[in-house]
Amino acid sequence: MPQRVPVVLLAACLAAAVTQAQSGPNQSRARAIYKELVEINTTDTPAGSVTKAAEAMAAHLRAAGFPAADVQVLGPDPRKHNLVARYRGTGARRPLLLLAHLDVVEARREDWSFDPFMFREEDGWFYGRGTSDDKAMASQFVANLIRLKEEGFVPDRDLILALTADEEGGEFNGVTWLVREHRDLIDAEFAINEGGGGTMRRGKYLTNEVQASEKIYQDFRLEVTNSGGHSSLPIKDNAIYRLAQGLARLSALEFPVELNEITREYFARSAMVENDPAAAADMRAVARTAPDLAAAARLSARLPYWNAMMRTTCVATRLSGGHANNALPQAATATVNCRILPGTDPEPVRTRLVGALADPGIAVSLIGTANQSKPSALRADVMGAVEDLTKSMFPGVIVVPVMSTGATDGLFLRNGGIPTYGIDGTFADIDDIRAHGKDERVGVKQFYEGLEFHYRLIKALSSPVGSPR
Numbered sequence: 001m002p003q004r005v006p007v008v009l010l011a012a013c014l015a016a017a018v019t020q021a022q023s024g025p026n027q028s029r030a031r032a033i034y035k036e037l038v039e040i041n042t043t044d045t046p047a048g049s050v051t052k053a054a055e056a057m058a059a060h061l062r063a064a065g066f067p068a069a070d071v072q073v074l075g076p077d078p079r080k081h082n083l084v085a086r087y088r089g090t091g092a093r094r095p096l097l098l099l100a101h102l103d104v105v106e107a108r109r110e111d112w113s114f115d116p117f118m119f120r121e122e123d124g125w126f127y128g129r130g131t132s133d134d135k136a137m138a139s140q141f142v143a144n145l146i147r148l149k150e151e152g153f154v155p156d157r158d159l160i161l162a163l164t165a166d167e168e169g170g171e172f173n174g175v176t177w178l179v180r181e182h183r184d185l186i187d188a189e190f191a192i193n194e195g196g197g198g199t200m201r202r203g204k205y206l207t208n209e210v211q212a213s214e215k216i217y218q219d220f221r222l223e224v225t226n227s228g229g230h231s232s233l234p235i236k237d238n239a240i241y242r243l244a245q246g247l248a249r250l251s252a253l254e255f256p257v258e259l260n261e262i263t264r265e266y267f268a269r270s271a272m273v274e275n276d277p278a279a280a281a282d283m284r285a286v287a288r289t290a291p292d293l294a295a296a297a298r299l300s301a302r303l304p305y306w307n308a309m310m311r312t313t314c315v316a317t318r319l320s321g322g323h324a325n326n327a328l329p330q331a332a333t334a335t336v337n338c339r340i341l342p343g344t345d346p347e348p349v350r351t352r353l354v355g356a357l358a359d360p361g362i363a364v365s366l367i368g369t370a371n372q373s374k375p376s377a378l379r380a381d382v383m384g385a386v387e388d389l390t391k392s393m394f395p396g397v398i399v400v401p402v403m404s405t406g407a408t409d410g411l412f413l414r415n416g417g418i419p420t421y422g423i424d425g426t427f428a429d430i431d432d433i434r435a436h437g438k439d440e441r442v443g444v445k446q447f448y449e450g451l452e453f454h455y456r457l458i459k460a461l462s463s464p465v466g467s468p469r
């Protein structure tokens with residue numbers, strides 16, 4: 001006698017079969033878009049154009065049936081246009097904003113093992129500038145919106161896609177411009193952005209991070225001036241030597257350990273998946289109300305990321321001095337880049353730099369004004385959806401809230417009143433971070449998992465509560 005299959009179960013099986021059938025074509029689509037994006041140079045150089053990438057993505061959306069009026073390419077500079085597209089829903093709830101930046105950090109051919117602007121797949125990896133930061137996410141968003149459109153999905157809120165310029169620097173930050181000039185186009189109940197995502201180590205999946213806060217970016221300029229003179233007649237007081245000696249002292253500066261609600265939770269949860277019992281014990285020890293400083297020191301020495309989560313960091317990033325080979329230097333300057341814990345002002349950080357340099361002849365000034373960054377409250381709907389999806393797609397992986405050690409566009413959205421969460425299902429090895437660096441890459445398997453993760457996440461966050469996902 002045939003077993004009676006409950007209708008609900010049957011429907012679920014059918015839905016799973018449809019999902020399976022669709023994910024194959026969506027993978028090829030996403031890969032093609034990803035390749036196209038990586039091969040469009042979007043650096044902030046004369047060779048780069050974000051507009052070109054925005055136009056290319058707009059063309060895909062229009063071809064998929066998005067009305068032209070809902071796909072806009074706009075911006076303050078001819079080379080720095082942003083894409084803003086709207087997938088119309090029933091309007092039962094306020095929109096969800098999907099944000100990814102199109103621009104990438106400059107990459108020089110001679111610094112890489114191959115052409116950074118040629119997409120390549122090799123030994124299970126996708127290589128190219130922007131593969132991890134942030135063109136994987138951008139192409140996943142575009143491919144998924146097209147897939148949803150093809151499936152006839154009707155969200156209960158508008159889905160807004162914004163692919164933006166100058167996240168990595170440059171004069172025309174897309175998010176800032178959109179918040180200021182076209183708030184109506186991107187206004188949303190909350191946003192999903194880069195900055196979070198799955199972590200793994202040697203192939204083992206560990207945590208899925210939800211970024212809800214980020215550190216504050218502030219550069220400082222160090223300068224020594226001197227009257228100079230002929231280099232055949234050197235004197236002891238030399239601008240280059242003075243600055244170099246100050247920098248050597250600065251290299252020993254370490255800011256105090258300070259945890260907040262999000263980083264404390266990060267270490268407490270990470271301890272559950274840490275393989276090494278000693279490191280796990282140290283994580284639990286720093287997660288206490290009064291953190292164990294010896295444990296913090298051990299964690300800091302072990303991983304730069306853990307160190308950066310626990311304290312403000314400052315590091316010298318640029319150096320220049322002198323004006324001729326045969327002249328005593330009249331000036332020597334250095335840039336020190338600080339990543340400041342949220343809630344801390346740059347001025348006390350400057351005071352600490354001055355103290356560490358221990359030379360009144362080295363002037364320390366702020367470059368630009370830091371953007372303060374307000375953490376986003378951890379929403380139950382967002383956290384719940386990420387927990388559910390992580391459990392079903394990556395069993396054993398723990399969801400942890402994090403504070404980004406770097407800065408993203410989430411900052412400008414949060415400051416503009418749109419709560420923003422860094423969420424990503426594309427896992428990356430925490431010992432192999434290549435964003436901004438040489439031979440940037442993303443695992444092929446991880447890229448496709450991330451694609452499916454975002455597809456399900458968007459559906460979960462834009463379907464009436466209680467409906468099958």
Ligand SMILES: [Zn+2]
Nearest residue numbers: 133134167194
């Ligand atoms: Zn990025």
